[in-house]
Amino acid sequence: MPLVSLDQKNTRVQFGAFEVDNKILFEFFNKIAAADRDEQLHKALYIGVLALMEDRLSSFLSRTANELGTELESLKLIFDMKKELFYRSAVKGVLAEADIADFLSEFFDRQKIPDRIELTGDRAGKIRRNKTGDIVCHLAGDSGKRIAIECKFDKSIRLGDIQTKDVFTKKADTAWSQLLEAQANRDGQAGIIVFDASLIDNSILSAVQDLKFLPGIGLIAIIDSQKGDYRNLAIAYMLARDIALNAKTLELDTDVLKIIVNRLIKDARDMALVKHLVTANIDNMKQILAQIEKGILLAEFNQRYLIKFLAEGTLTKEDMLAFYAGEEVKERFRLVEREIGDLCA
Numbered sequence: 001m002p003l004v005s006l007d008q009k010n011t012r013v014q015f016g017a018f019e020v021d022n023k024i025l026f027e028f029f030n031k032i033a034a035a036d037r038d039e040q041l042h043k044a045l046y047i048g049v050l051a052l053m054e055d056r057l058s059s060f061l062s063r064t065a066n067e068l069g070t071e072l073e074s075l076k077l078i079f080d081m082k083k084e085l086f087y088r089s090a091v092k093g094v095l096a097e098a099d100i101a102d103f104l105s106e107f108f109d110r111q112k113i114p115d116r117i118e119l120t121g122d123r124a125g126k127i128r129r130n131k132t133g134d135i136v137c138h139l140a141g142d143s144g145k146r147i148a149i150e151c152k153f154d155k156s157i158r159l160g161d162i163q164t165k166d167v168f169t170k171k172a173d174t175a176w177s178q179l180l181e182a183q184a185n186r187d188g189q190a191g192i193i194v195f196d197a198s199l200i201d202n203s204i205l206s207a208v209q210d211l212k213f214l215p216g217i218g219l220i221a222i223i224d225s226q227k228g229d230y231r232n233l234a235i236a237y238m239l240a241r242d243i244a245l246n247a248k249t250l251e252l253d254t255d256v257l258k259i260i261v262n263r264l265i266k267d268a269r270d271m272a273l274v275k276h277l278v279t280a281n282i283d284n285m286k287q288i289l290a291q292i293e294k295g296i297l298l299a300e301f302n303q304r305y306l307i308k309f310l311a312e313g314t315l316t317k318e319d320m321l322a323f324y325a326g327e328e329v330k331e332r333f334r335l336v337e338r339e340i341g342d343l344c345a
Contacts (some may be wrong), residue, residue, distance in 0.1 A: 136149070147241065149192045159174060294333060
């Protein structure tokens, strides 16, 4: 009695007493003569086991195409189709996190690194209702040091350099904000954000290329999951690990100071726009008043964080996130904006 049989009415594949409801499997076995199905099942199981052992299905299929015949070409087509669906679907983020976690686990084993991986993307962290920080790596057993990793397979994410950020525009996730948010939310001493080469904004690709270190912010690593190339992530992890384990509390954190000064310079340039607005006609008065009020609010906001920084020598990740986002200033400006609108009506 054959092992494989088909339920044509319900389009299901039966393996003895075991039944599978899978359209791809049904269509595959439906094209094969009943007498040949068991042999094809054994071959499929063999291919599947080898692929799991190889743990990089795409490269495995490419290397063994000539050895396993035309049936393997069908499997390659199925794999390519599923890969296309993966990159178009909302589930790609969850699958990417699992893939990256698997790579890191193997990397730890090969390098004899005593770190532990925790998938955290499905639950909130220290920030209420916030799930930023997909993976947390606990360093050297119970050292208490952590690396927060955010996986962003998303072309809509921009770099978000603080020198070009306008806090009065609509809030949007950026590489900078996600790095700061992940570390604040997961209590990380270092952070990494991972992008895929096939799902990344060109502005980040050109600015980062492979790997970039942002002092006081974290590391950006670009991988190529389709080619199984995770080398940049491995380098980024080792750098982040050294930073987290060896960083010392400094009397003055020059990296953070540089970030604050860059923001002050950027905001000072914005305030200089007032001079040009004054020479315009009366219709610009509303914009002039708004720009002046923005400058005043930003000056007060920046001064408060600069005083805190000079007093403590650094800023916490929570402070850095609040300073970068500038949500407090935006909320205060909404009230001023209404007052200006009433005044100029």
